[in-house]
Amino acid sequence: ALISLRQLLDHAAEHGYGLPAFNVNNMEQIKAIMEAASAVDAPVILQGSAGARTYAGEPFLRHLVRAAIEMYPHIPVCMHQDHGASPAVCIRSIQSGFSSVMMDGSLLEDMKTPASYAYNVETTRKVVEMAHACGVSVEGELGCLGSLETGRAGKEDGHGAEGELDHSLLLTDPDEAADFVRQTQVDALAIAIGTSHGAYKFTRKPTGQVLRIDRVKAIHQRIPTIHLVMHGSSSVPEEWAQMINDYGGDIGQTYGVPVEEIVEGIRHGVRKVNIDTDLRIASYGAMRRFMVEDRKNFDPRKLYKAAQTAMTAICRARYEAFGAAGQA
C-alpha cells in the first residue's frame, strides 16, 4: 500500500530503526529495491528527483510505482519527491500522487544571510500547509550539504576537487533547527553533518569518524520528536568501484560514508537515509563486467538483470544494517 513518510518514520522512531530512501529512475531500480525489501520484510521509500522525472517522464514514474505496490501488496511504500526546488514543483508531485515531498529551501543557505533563512522558512511553511491538507508529508532541509546544494563545481566527477569541502561553517545549527521546525511544522528535517552528494565524498580512506555525529546528537537532544534525514549517505562500495575500473571504466579514488556511522546516526534520531550513488556504482559495475564476460550475448534483459541483482544485494544489506528488516 502507498503510505505517507510520516507514518513510516513514526513507526521507525517508535521501534528505533532507520530507513534507506533509494532514488529511482526506471523499472530495474524499483524491482531491485522491492525484491530486497520483500526478502527481508522491510518498508520502502522510493524517491524521484527532478532528474528522474526528466528521464522517465512523470506518467512512467507514477505507473512504475503503482506496479510495484500491486506486485508487492504486503510491503508499505512511500513515494517521495527528492529535492523539490519550489512550491510549484511540490504541488505538481502531490497532484501526481506522491505521498511525500521534499521542499529544499536550503539552496541559498551557503550565503548564510537572514534573507536566505527567511526564504527557506517561508517556502517550506507554504508547502507544509498545502501538503498536509492532502495527507502528504513534507521533508525540509536546513544547513548546507556539499556539491549539489552549493553548486560547487568539480566534485561530482572527481576532477578539480582540492579534497574535502570545509563543511564546518555549513553544519545545521541545533537552535536554528528547533526554530525552523516550530515555524514550518515539517515532518522530517534533512541536516548537514558532513555528508555531500555524489561519488566523491572523501579522498582518503576514513580512519576515524568522518561525520559530525556530535552534531546529530545535539540536534536530536534539542528537538527529539523530529525525524532526522541524512542526504549524501552512499557508502560507495570499494569492490564495485573497482569493478568499474577493472572492466574498462575510469572512476577516481574515492570513499563514501561508512555504514557504521550511519548506524550511529540512527541511534540518535536519523530515520531516513538517502542513497542514490551506491545503486549507480553497483549497477554500472555489474553491467561492465557482464558485457566483457559474456561477449556472445545480445539479449539486453540479461544485462539489466545483472544490474538488478547487484542493486538488490546493496539494498538488502542496507535494510539489514539500518534495522529495517522485519519491520514491514
Ligand code: G3H
Ligand atoms: O540528490 C540527488 C540525487 O542523487 C538525484 O540525482 O538529479 O541526477 O537524479 P539526479
Ligand code: 13P
Ligand atoms: P548519494 O549521492 O550519497 O547517494 O546521496 C543521494 C541523496 O542524498 C539524494 O537526495
Ligand code: ZN
Ligand atoms: Zn539529497
